[in-house]
Amino acid sequence: MKSLLTIIFLSFLFVGTSLAEKCSLKVVEYDSTNFPAVSAKVFCFDETGKVGTNLQTSDFEIIENGIPLTLQKINCSQHDLIGSKSIVMSFDKGIAAGDTSLKNYKIARKLFDSIAGFIDYSNTQVAVTAFDLWSNLMTDFTSDKAKIQKALSKISASNSSSLSIGFTNEPAGAVPISFSGENDKSIIIVTQGIADFNIDQMILDAKAKNIHIYILFLGKSIPYEFRQLATETGGQCFDNITSTTALMPIVYSVVSLINGLKPCEFFWYGNHDCLELHEMTIKQKSSLAETEFSFLITETAKPTFLATPPYLEYSSVPIGKDLTLDLTLEAINSDIIITKLSIANPEFQIIQGNITSPKIIYKNSTHELKIKYTPIDSAIIFTKLIIES
Numbered sequence: 001m002k003s004l005l006t007i008i009f010l011s012f013l014f015v016g017t018s019l020a021e022k023c024s025l026k027v028v029e030y031d032s033t034n035f036p037a038v039s040a041k042v043f044c045f046d047e048t049g050k051v052g053t054n055l056q057t058s059d060f061e062i063i064e065n066g067i068p069l070t071l072q073k074i075n076c077s078q079h080d081l082i083g084s085k086s087i088v089m090s091f092d093k094g095i096a097a098g099d100t101s102l103k104n105y106k107i108a109r110k111l112f113d114s115i116a117g118f119i120d121y122s123n124t125q126v127a128v129t130a131f132d133l134w135s136n137l138m139t140d141f142t143s144d145k146a147k148i149q150k151a152l153s154k155i156s157a158s159n160s161s162s163l164s165i166g167f168t169n170e171p172a173g174a175v176p177i178s179f180s181g182e183n184d185k186s187i188i189i190v191t192q193g194i195a196d197f198n199i200d201q202m203i204l205d206a207k208a209k210n211i212h213i214y215i216l217f218l219g220k221s222i223p224y225e226f227r228q229l230a231t232e233t234g235g236q237c238f239d240n241i242t243s244t245t246a247l248m249p250i251v252y253s254v255v256s257l258i259n260g261l262k263p264c265e266f267f268w269y270g271n272h273d274c275l276e277l278h279e280m281t282i283k284q285k286s287s288l289a290e291t292e293f294s295f296l297i298t299e300t301a302k303p304t305f306l307a308t309p310p311y312l313e314y315s316s317v318p319i320g321k322d323l324t325l326d327l328t329l330e331a332i333n334s335d336i337i338i339t340k341l342s343i344a345n346p347e348f349q350i351i352q353g354n355i356t357s358p359k360i361i362y363k364n365s366t367h368e369l370k371i372k373y374t375p376i377d378s379a380i381i382f383t384k385l386i387i388e389s
Contacts, residue, residue: 024249026045040282045249056074060283062281063281092131094160132159135174174187186213190218194223212234215235215238221239222237275297277294278294280292323373324351324372327370329361331366347381349374
């Protein structure tokens with residue numbers, strides 16, 4: 001899964017910033033499709049939101065499900081700074097639906113207030129829209145920071161909303177307003193709603209006008225179609241935003257991406273175990289700053305043994321006699337370390353290929369076993385080969 005982010009500064013503030021002792025981290029995109037090879041695009045900000053570029057693997061640690069991993073390398077690319085920008089900030093008033101405490105509304109307000117406060121207005125114009133079942137232009141494009149902040153302060157909560165109206169409604173939907181922007185165009189929308197519009201058509205319309213869409217999704221994971229809308233328009237999405245305590249890394253990241261700053265890319269190899277959920281933490285050692293994300297590994301991607309044949313059938317073996325059959329184990333998807341082989345029933349014995357100490361079975365290689373069955377009575381018996389890894 002991939003995504004992008006942005007921050008806004010004077011250009012001389014972004015280049016060559018060293019890693020500060022105190023910093024904040026934010027993963028803006030990660031890729032686990034080639035697991036156990038994993039990569040993540042990470043911003044490291046100092047206390048003022050400046051982007052660190054001189055990052056070293058020794059400065060960080062990677063932890064997966066509580067187990068430390070080795071960070072293989074970090075690549076920091078040249079920034080592609082964007083000059084003048086036109087940003088539409090679009091506020092979903094229906095974010096307060098069913099929430100008498102107005103928690104999400106307050107988070108959204110804090111988030112937008114912080115973004116407005118962080119933007120460098122010397123090369124940026126901002127418009128503000130707010131919508132429920134109608135879309136309102138709170139202020140047209142301006143570089144007056146006070147005017148933007150005043151417009152945001154007038155946004156009230158509502159019990160319902162339509163993202164179709166918020167995005168496309170004439171004349172005050174975010175997309176029509178963005179069309180009139182004079183510079184590089186971006187939309188930042190804060191919501192927790194559903195896609196009640198044609199995503200594919202929205203992507204086509206946004207790309208036709210070179211509009212980048214950034215989606216800040218509160219309270220839970222963002223639906224796939226919203227992630228698609230953000231990434232395919234050259235924007236980014238941030239989700240699971242549940243409190244006001246860790247908003248600044250998101251703020252810094254969104255503005256940085258809009259400004260053309262690029263996160264550094266971290267590379268490592270994960271633990272190829274049988275777990276589906278992989279919870280990741282990236283820590284900066286000196287400041288103890290950290291950022292977290294997680295991903296799922298499907299059954300088909302897990303380390304697996306293919307048994308040939310899939311089971312051994314000894315049929316009828318007379319008491320006092322024995323029969324030995326062959327079994328081949330092939331490692332699928334990854335190298336697998338076997339620490340021990342065993343069979344619970346003593347009537348079965350591994351007479352060749354037994355493993356009692358750790359051995360690596362490399363990906364796509366095989367391990368041969370011979371298993372002897374010596375019955376002690378005439379009962380039908382079922383048992384299992386136990387593989388400890």
